[in-house]
Amino acid sequence: MLKRFCREKTALAGLVIVVIFVAAGLLAPWIAPADPTAVNVEHKLLSPSPDFPLGTDQLGRCIFSRLIYGARTSLFYALLVMAIILAISIPVGTLAGYAGGKLDNFIMRVIDILLAFPSLILSLAIAGLMGPGMTHLLIALAAVWWIGYARIIRGMVLQIKEKDFVLAAKACGASRFQVVFRHILLNALSPIMVLATLEIGSIILAISGLSFLGLGAQPPTPEWGAMLSDSRPYIQAAPSLMLFPGLTIMIVVMAFNFVGEGLKNAVHFQKTGGEYK
Structure with a gap:
């Protein structure tokens, strides 16, 4: 699968971009x-120069450093x-799918009710009730x-769970724990x-969007969405x-999407056994 992923040029480019931004954050x-x-x-509001590669903002802060x-x-x-x-959804989804019956029906009805509300709007409401701050924003999105x-x-x-190898494992006496895990x-x-790789870009957009509205990072913490909000005037x-x-937001989101598409193509090829093109 790794070899097939490496043949995806856009996926490799996206991975390089992600690694660069992660390394930049760690070595900031x-x-x-x-x-x-x-x-x-x-x-304040200086043009790009050797001291300030991308110029300065309205308070004289280095834009490049803040990015x-x-x-x-x-x-x-x-x-x-x-x-x-993932820590919440994997146990809940696995329990509902494997147990079946009334437990599955109960869990899915609760999920159906919650899915009736737009995710971003519900996150906005929760974050608004809890107050601004990255911790509250994290809880609102994860919830x-x-x-x-x-x-x-x-x-x-x-x-x-309906595949032959799972049925064979059960016939051989494997425990539920062994079958599930x-x-x-x-x-x-x-x-x-x-799925997680493809959705990280959406989460970055959600964090930036809620920070743009003032519910995420608070001044003077550097955050991309908050920087957009501060620059509106x-x-x-x-x-x-x-x-x-x-x-910056656009490039990072596109990079994660490229990586996710590359992984999806590699995994799909592995499952179908088709000819790689």
Whole structure:
């Protein structure tokens, strides 16, 4: 599967971009040219220069440094939200799909009711009730986004548990624990990984969007969505203030989508056994 993934040029390009941004976030204290929160009104709205590669914002802060440190916030919380979503949805979806019966019906009816509300709107309402802050934003997103994942994982489990190798494992006396973890979840791991990779971009957009509305990162924390929000009054005088964080969000989201598409193609080829083109 790794070889097939490496043949996807767009997927490799996306992976390189993701690695660059992750490395930039981890190495931010060493590669950022300036303190991202240092205010110096004498340097406000400067054009790009050797000292400030992308110029400065309305408070004289280095835009390039804030973008680098913003990668820490945006990517870290996106990955953390995804980890929490999977930690909730995998057990719930597996339990519903494997147990079946009344328990499955009860879980799915609860999920159907929650799915009746738009995910982003429900997250916005929860974050608004809890108040601004990245921790509250994380809770709001994780509390809503696991629902759709649980439904998809339940469908995977329903398909896999009817396979011959699962029935053979049961006939050989394998315990429920062995059947679920060794045979069902391990075979569902690849599709779940693809789904998670494809959805990280959506989570980054959600975090940036809610931060843009003031419900996420609070000043002076550098975060891409918050940077977009702060630059709104200067859209005509200094459009680059919105351009750079907007492009950063677009590039990172596209990179994760490319990686997810590459993984999906590799996994699909592995399952179908078809000829790679």
